[in-house]
Amino acid sequence: MMAGLVLDGLLALLVLAVAAWTIGVCQTFAATVGFTVYGLLLAVVWMRLAAPDAALTEAAIGALTGVLLLRAAIQLAPSEAGLNRLRPALKLRLLAGTLAFAITATLAAVVFHLPEPAPTLVPQVTAQQASTGLGNAVTAVLLAFRAIDTLLEAVVLIFALVAVWSLAPDAAWGGIPGAQIKGGSGDVRAYLSRLLPPVGIVIAFYIFWVGADFPGGKFQAGTLLAAMGLLATMAGLIQPPPVASRGLRWALVLGTLVFLALGLAGMPLAGAFLAYPEGWAKPLILLIEAASMLSIGVTLGLLVIGYPAGQAEQ
Amino acid sequence: MSLLIDAWTVLAVFSGVFFFLAGTVGLLRFPDALTRLHALTKADNLGLGLIVFGLLPQAVDVWMALKLIVIWLLVLIAGAVVSQRVARVARAQESGQ
Amino acid sequence: MTSITLFGLCAAVLIGLGVYGLIVNPQPLRKILAFNLIGSGVFLFFGMIARRGAASGLGGDPVPQALVITGIVVAFSATALAVALLLRLDAAGGPSGLDDAVDGES
Numbered sequence: 203m204m205a206g207l208v209l210d211g212l213l214a215l216l217v218l219a220v221a222a223w224t225i226g227v228c229q230t231f232a233a234t235v236g237f238t239v240y241g242l243l244l245a246v247v248w249m250r251l252a253a254p255d256a257a258l259t260e261a262a263i264g265a266l267t268g269v270l271l272l273r274a275a276i277q278l279a280p281s282e283a284g285l286n287r288l289r290p291a292l293k294l295r296l297l298a299g300t301l302a303f304a305i306t307a308t309l310a311a312v313v314f315h316l317p318e319p320a321p322t323l324v325p326q327v328t329a330q331q332a333s334t335g336l337g338n339a340v341t342a343v344l345l346a347f348r349a350i351d352t353l354l355e356a357v358v359l360i361f362a363l364v365a366v367w368s369l370a371p372d373a374a375w376g377g378i379p380g381a382q383i384k385g386g387s388g389d390v391r392a393y394l395s396r397l398l399p400p401v402g403i404v405i406a407f408y409i410f411w412v413g414a415d416f417p418g419g420k421f422q423a424g425t426l427l428a429a430m431g432l433l434a435t436m437a438g439l440i441q442p443p444p445v446a447s448r449g450l451r452w453a454l455v456l457g458t459l460v461f462l463a464l465g466l467a468g469m470p471l472a473g474a475f476l477a478y479p480e481g482w483a484k485p486l487i488l489l490i491e492a493a494s495m496l497s498i499g500v501t502l503g504l505l506v507i508g509y510p511a512g513q514a515e516q
Numbered sequence: 517m518s519l520l521i522d523a524w525t526v527l528a529v530f531s532g533v534f535f536f537l538a539g540t541v542g543l544l545r546f547p548d549a550l551t552r553l554h555a556l557t558k559a560d561n562l563g564l565g566l567i568v569f570g571l572l573p574q575a576v577d578v579w580m581a582l583k584l585i586v587i588w589l590l591v592l593i594a595g596a597v598v599s600q601r602v603a604r605v606a607r608a609q610e611s612g613q
Numbered sequence: 614m615t616s617i618t619l620f621g622l623c624a625a626v627l628i629g630l631g632v633y634g635l636i637v638n639p640q641p642l643r644k645i646l647a648f649n650l651i652g653s654g655v656f657l658f659f660g661m662i663a664r665r666g667a668a669s670g671l672g673g674d675p676v677p678q679a680l681v682i683t684g685i686v687v688a689f690s691a692t693a694l695a696v697a698l699l700l701r702l703d704a705a706g707g708p709s710g711l712d713d714a715v716d717g718e719s
Contacts, residue, residue, distance in 0.1 A: 207614070210616040225643075225647060234642075244653055248660060251660040251661065251673065252673045253663060259686065263685050286640070289638075295637050302632040303629060305625075323666065324667070328671070362694050366694055369701040419682075505694075509701065
């Protein structure tokens with residue numbers, strides 16, 4: 203018990219040290235490297251908080267965020283470096299520090315005054331979980347009890363992608379997203395992107411499949427698929443389809459469409475929107491998860507790649 | 517028997533941690549990018565290998581053991597590729613100066 | 614003092630650090646980073662609340678955990694949008710900072 207507390211204390215200190223470093227370090231590039239490490243450390247914290255599903259999501263999404271920020275940091279390096287001299291004066295920094303400290307102190311006070319016994323929805327979840335046929339309580343919450351959240355979240359992802367695409371210059375609209383990447387086939391990136399995707403895709407399907415009963419699910423699996431696609435794209439081996447492609451657009455909305463169609467079918471069949479008919483819950487949930495995994499994977503990958511830049515702007 | 521297995525786990529994991537420590541010291545102390553990479557990859561590959569070796573007898577079934585080995589292999593591949601990329605950038609910068 | 618309280622305090626400090634960075638760092642990309650730090654602190658708060666709700670064999674309350682998972686993915690999509698806006702602004706030769714002073718110079 204004591205050893206666990208010491209270990210957690212060291213872990214928390216490490217997380218805070220890396221976080222402080224990403225805020226304080228001079229170069230933006232170094233800060234983004236620090237943030238990537240920070241994401242991995244957070245995944246360990248999630249494990250210590252007995253939330254393996256969140257740990258998997260944090261590790262997978264953290265890696266994608268890392269790629270996104272690192273690429274942006276390299277591209278923006280000239281303009282960001284020029285802004286360093288604009289650091290606010292000591293007075294403003296003290297003021298900001300006081301504000302930040304007040305927020306932290308308030309939240310810390312909240313931590314010590316949380317209601318006892320802690321409110322929990324575990325009894326309700328475990329009482330209803332058997333009706334879904336799922337062994338993983340988190341998946342049951344995501345796909346059955348709070349399915350509306352998950353449905354709307356998928357919509358948010360698509361909206362975000364539409365917003366990113368809408369930034370394309372007029373000339374490039376409808377073209378291939380992201381900058382053109384030249385890659386030689388002798389490059390080690392090409393080697394990696396031939397070696398890794400078969401393994402990564404198998405692991406993604408595995409994570410999706412065990413997600414019903416063990417930690418895992420469509421978000422983690424979709425992120426892995428996105429990562430495999432990005433690997434091949436960044437090595438120059440494959441090109442993302444043009445934004446105007448119909449097939450791509452269907453792939454993006456497939457998950458939401460299946461989710462919505464089955465949700466609407468629940469109204470006549472089970473009496474409520476997003477309700478599953480008796481005994482059909484698990485196969486229907488797996489169907490939704492499979493379709494969502496594909497759509498989430500495509501959406502997340504394209505979010506990292508960015509808007510169609512065209513030839514004019516390099 | 518189980519005591520022997522536990523002793524093996526403790527021994528192997530501790531030696532693994534030692535290699536991680538050595539690698540980190542190398543990363544902090546070595547003079548340039550290439551030697552730092554050398555310290556990092558050698559130590560981490562061997563260190564993680566020893567940790568996985570130590571944990572293998574603790575696996576509840578064959579699948580768990582296989583997963584541990586797959587993790588080690590994936591880290592080996594990722595480490596090798598990333599160091600190659602970093603080294604290439606480092607060399608390009610050196611010759612550029 | 615338990616591990617749960619410890620991580621709750623860690624989350625509180627992370628949010629404070631994020632707020633400080635958001636105000637003090639002049640570079641827009643660093644502000645996005647700081648904002649993500651605030652976000653992860655809030656998620657960690659959820660994680661602590663979930664862990665407190667552990668009961669009948671479950672290590673934590675699955676409802677806040679599920680909310681955090683959707684939250685992490687949505688935070689990523691927001692970050693991607695913010696980064697894309699920034700890159701587009703840069704490509705268009707727009708102001709690189711948020712201050713009026715920078716606008717005047719460029």
